[in-house]
Amino acid sequence: MCYHRPMLAADYCPVITRCALFQDLSPAECGQIVGAGHVYDFAQGSYFFRQGEDSTMLYVLTVGRAKLSQVTPDGQQVIVAYFGPGEGLGIVMALNDVPYPLSAEAIEPCVAVGWSRETMHSLMREHPQLALNGMRMVGQRFAAMQHRFQELATQRVEQRVARALLRLVRQFGRRVEEGVLIDMPLSREDLAQMTGTNLYNVSRILSKWEQAGWIATGRRQITLKQAHKLVALGEDLPMP
Structure with missing residues (x-):
């Protein structure tokens, strides 16, 4: 420094x-x-x-x-x-x-x-x-911080992961051909540490979403292809 x-x-x-x-x-x-x-x-x-x-x-x-x-x-x-x-x-x-x-x-x-x-x-x-x-x-x-504690105490893991990705999109999202790229290095372990869960749960959730076409993952990168699906999940709204 x-x-x-x-x-x-x-x-x-x-x-x-x-x-x-x-x-x-x-x-x-x-x-x-x-x-x-x-x-x-x-x-x-x-x-x-x-x-x-x-x-x-x-x-x-x-x-x-x-x-x-x-x-x-x-x-x-x-x-x-x-x-x-x-x-x-x-x-x-x-x-x-x-x-x-x-x-x-x-x-x-x-x-x-x-x-x-x-x-x-x-x-x-x-x-x-x-x-x-x-x-x-x-x-x-x-x-x-109070809001984050409330998330950890009351929301399902899948909801917490969705909301974490949406927060990162608001901060670092960049429009690309496939959708919106979270333009920063982001590993599955990072997501686990952000959402109070473990690597197994995060990997399972991201794989499920990728198979459904909601997201695309690369080496330490995540692109949201259907962000509206994650918004509905994160806010516990009816799925479009």
Whole structure:
């Protein structure tokens, strides 16, 4: 990992303003805040931060994708989410001065703008809207986690896998000839860790859907050919 200077704020503002932390800020404010950060390069497989470390830094991705994961007390790894350009890493934890509860790993080469916790606190005192956005993000992340816990507690495995694929399509979907490709490396083991199940169940479900013509799979790739079928399954609606 390394950071480089000088940084031209104008080069990064268009992506960074997609992050909820920067909503409703003027271009001048955005330029000042981005200019107070540093640009960091992360190689594939390197970590922005690891579970249990002090939350000294927060980042907004501008290039690449990252995986957020957590190791449970019994040693199992759970994938919490994937983030792409315009999404923040470590923001909620750094704003609350608590250790990172999960790890953030670059699953491909990434570029991010990062701020130290102290720098962001200072910027929030100077820009009240930035602080309000941070508070809103805390609430949004809490609600999202509650929703995920509810999924794990109440939904069938097949529903959970369908909803996980649809979330990834909304984030990283790209239209191709066959349908909508989830444009990121995605293994069956990854899906199992996202949905609280095992590799056998995920393999069985994906094979069933592929035989039915709903999806197409390749090497660490999944294309949704009939996304409406997965929407109906995920939302427990009558099958079209």
